Amino acid sequence: MDFHGQYVLEYILILGFSILVSLSSLSLVYDINELNTIMASARSGVLLGSEMDGLAIYPPDTFNNYIEKHPRLKSGSKIIFIKIIYEKDGYDPVYKKKKIKLKIYASTRSVYNADDRECMGDRINYYVRRSICKSFNTENLTNIYYNPAFSDNYFITTYDVVWV
Numbered sequence: 001m002d003f004h005g006q007y008v009l010e011y012i013l014i015l016g017f018s019i020l021v022s023l024s025s026l027s028l029v030y031d032i033n034e035l036n037t038i039m040a041s042a043r044s045g046v047l048l049g050s051e052m053d054g055l056a057i058y059p060p061d062t063f064n065n066y067i068e069k070h071p072r073l074k075s076g077s078k079i080i081f082i083k084i085i086y087e088k089d090g091y092d093p094v095y096k097k098k099k100i101k102l103k104i105y106a107s108t109r110s111v112y113n114a115d116d117r118e119c120m121g122d123r124i125n126y127y128v129r130r131s132i133c134k135s136f137n138t139e140n141l142t143n144i145y146y147n148p149a150f151s152d153n154y155f156i157t158t159y160d161v162v163w164v
Contacts, residue, residue, distance in 0.1 A: 045127040046124055050124060053123050058073075073120065082107055083105045087100070087101045097154055100155070129149040
């Protein structure tokens, strides 16, 4: 006995409530997925930047600059990636996106000069921003240094690399 359609009505209410909950949590899941993609791209960029610095592979103009000002960077060095964190900085009306600032922690024992470490950090930050832009196909929205990098809902900048 079906009590004149009561089971059908209950089924429709449960189904409707389930769809409503699923749709309301969709934006939260999308936001979390975008942040995960940003962080994964940033980690990939850190590793690539560390590898390039570690192997002393530079573009010709950078190499010529390093010959004059930073000769220590012409040889390889070991860079250890420690961690990366992000800070949400609120909404920016200029870009009409939310701002995220990334802070990268790294270590090296072979480079002691602060200026050389700053150059290495700049290279790492460059590859982090580049990796993020490539992940979201936003290379055309930024400058040649990929600063700032863009995702769908965020624009991303980097602090100087913290050397520990």
